[in-house]
Amino acid sequence: MLFNLQRYSTHDGPGIRSVVFLKGCSLNCRWCQNPESRSRQQELLFDQRLCLSGCSLCSERCPHAITRTQDGLTIQRTLLTMADYQALNGCCPTGALSVCGNAADIDAIMAEVLRDKPFYTRSGGGLTLSGGEPFMQPELTAALLKRGREAGIHTAVESCLHTPWSYIAPSLPWLDLMLADLKHVDEARFKQWTDGSAKRVMDNFRRLAAAGTEITVRVPLIPQFNADRAAIRAITDFAADEIGVKEIHFLPYHTLGINKYHLLGAPYHASRTPLDDPELLTYAEDYASAKGLTAILRG
Template sequence: MSGRIHSWDVSTGVDGPGTRFVLFTSGCPLRCLYCQNPDTWHMRDGRSATVDEVMAEIEKYRTFIRAAGGGVTISGGEPLLQSGFTGEILRRCKAAGLHTALDTSGFLGARATDELLADTDLVLLDIKSFDIARYRKLTGGELAPTLTFATRLDRLGVPVWIRYVLVPGWTDDESAVDGLAAFLAGLGNVVHVDVLPFHKMGAGKYVALGIPFPLRETPTPDPALVTRVCEQFRAHGLRAD
């Protein structure tokens, strides 16, 4: 089995516990205004790789990442656009004794089979906004599939880290944040909420691709705003930073 991938990296960060082998797949159905990886939007821009080739690369780091308490994260793009390819890599990583994480917007959550999710130790779920109209303007997609996926993950008992990108003027509305916090507090599987301040480190990619960066003039959030949003999540009993 083969798929389209953009790249891979070995890093320590918010892609799951410990040192991770992070595979970036190609192709995404959303067009988030703040996207830092526009070079992963189109499947055609990736390169073909078989599951065996990906696993051979992971094997080079397996001893190291296990010793470091890490594992493998499949990101994108949107990995569920290639759910069969993604599922097979997760299955083989799980069989190799590696911690597995799936980084997804949840927009294509219906494509994730129960078997795929059984091989997933952690889902990094990126919820862009809790305001339906704002979500549509921000991503070009619909919010409902992500919320349905979040509820399904709770029912299946799959641990979730929520990623919430804080963009001034877009995702900082107090009522929307509070609504999302209340929704998440009603789930029993949310381990952590990562409030990620908007940044412009990917702006150069837009220049290289010859496309405009929609939020070029949008400021990064100040520390007081980040603190306020984190405290809103914590007020609902969620662990957030």
């Protein structure tokens, strides 16, 4: 189950890349900028601003879940079935209503990815799997990476590493680079903000390091969560001292994904103000550099 395939990306690994976004994630981060990626199932996005007042195409196709009132559409998402998503896909003339997520087989995905192989060859780029969490679909992830390696292109995965190790291990023979989030090293804090376990993530980092996997650590800096000097030091120390990575990326919090919650009919529980703390970002870069890491500021 995919929700996007992005070509000509330059920020998801070396060179020019195609990024395949897989649906499904085991975390529930408050600040998630891709909330449409969390569920492994298809979801309905609705933008009232684009809805035509006289149109009833969607409500005619799914009258049990979608009704039109004077105030616009009322959507009962919990009543939608797989057949409803198929009926609704592409039915809206303005794009106000759209289905997020589509099933595609490996051959179709790789045919799209390999269209740009000349660009990968010239730039040292290739295929990146992202999400969501790619390892939530472990068989597909391993198969895509294997096909990428067999095609002679660089392979990478963007992961939160919050899955059983048994989901990750089958992909390692075909993986060139792991781009992995290290959000916090404090178990209680991590649990409070993500509904997950920092221990699981850190254990997977240790296993990757022991397996000799090339890892780039990514740190989303989130206000009130980890955007402070103590958290940055603890995260950087783990990256440098325990797993011995060479590169760390700091990603300041932004709010570009807030509207997606509106489209999903879901609440947003993080700050509505982007991180604006140049002094903290300078500190993060300087501290990581002092620990022998290549520090890169993204965004």
